[in-house]
Amino acid sequence: MLEKRIRSPLFYVGDKYKLMPQLVELFPSKIGRYFEPFVGGGSSFLAVQAEQYLLNDIDKYIIKLHRFITKAAPDPDLLFSQLFDIIYRYNFTVSALDKTVSHSLKIRFPKTYFAQYNKKAFLRLRKDFNADKTNLHYLYLLLIYGFNHFLRFNSDGDFNLPVGNVDFNKNVQNALIGYMAFVKERDITFYNTDYRKFLAQFTFKKNDFIYLDPPYLISASEYNRIWSEKNERELLNLLDVLHKKSVKFAISNLIEHKGRTNDIFKAWAKNYHVHVVKSNYISYHDNTQKNSTEVLVTNYVS
Structure with a gap:
């Protein structure tokens, strides 16, 4: 172990x-x-x-994400820079960087404040990803901000999960860092x-x-x-x-x-x-x- x-x-x-x-x-x-x-x-x-x-x-998308993060492993800072750029461009919360919701929103929606704030950005990102389904930066962020961190597509192949009450927090950041450090040093091949x-x-x-x-x-x-x-x-x-x-x-x-x-x-x-x-x-x-x-x-x- x-x-x-x-x-x-x-x-x-x-x-x-x-x-x-x-x-x-x-x-x-x-x-x-x-x-x-x-x-x-x-x-x-x-x-x-x-x-x-x-x-x-x-699942082709789960393997695409594994390969995507593995390819980024030699330069983690670049991946984080790219992800945070998208997050700020779409105006998501990102508690890993202390960008979170207002106190008043937390009072109004104590159990769903992230979902309330991020819904508009999420739907916009989802629409943009579904336009060609090739941007894996977008797909990864849909996974992070989506309901229960799940990947789901409809019969037309469109990502159709709703927004979740979650955001890009320190746990996500640390998991990415740990994963990239692991795969960078090992002989790994993914199959689909x-x-x-x-x-x-x-x-x-x-x-x-x-x-x-x-x-x-x-x-x-x-x-x-x-x-x-x-x-x-x-x-x-x-x-x-x-x-x-x-x-x-x-x-x-x-x-x-x-x-x-x-x-x-x-x-x-x-x-x-x-x-x-x-x-x-x-x-x-x-x-x-x-x-x-x-x-x-x-x-x-x-």
Whole structure:
């Protein structure tokens, strides 16, 4: 495990930042190539010490953002200058630079003052991004100022998330700094394809390790709605094949959540090593903590 914890600056749904200290203790002690087929925001790989990182996600925009920030890593000051220029041009708040809302607005809207102030700027930025969908500085700021730091596009391919009650604060700034420092010093390659195609292109060898954090079948999170029982079975069958080839893997999942049980995963996991993770799973739509059983399943003894 790395000495310093780094949070992804993408703050992606399903983020494993808080759980990684538990998970990496269960990872192999020596990792040559680290594979992550469902990388999402990246808080997982940021906690892992490996010789090489091969990271994939089917979401093209999340991979574009990873590549965008990685490309900027050699000159962090330039990226911050570019982002802050846009923030000031559109007149967003930026509490990282002590530009925040008035006291009177906080009194009028105690729970939504950032959203009240930033809505006009956000809608303007969203319109400008959707005009050609190529400006990744714009997209990153839409992620930061958008509702729940989520990426969502409509059937026409337009970003359609509303403004959130958030802004560019010190946590965002520190996460960007930590991420860029990490990726600048490491051998990292990002891929944008289906997880099966991603894994099929490699011949695995000793000290390779695959960590999987797929969509959770029994969670109502927006991200997890793309996942079906068929998808779950296909993934688990693939892991059985990898196990027969002596490829080490670990997979996170929910076995129980809000009165539901993932019977498919629960039955499959009996053939491997099940480690219960101490977590309070929070869904995208419901921020209350629920009685859940989250696990990490490994095909090796750590």
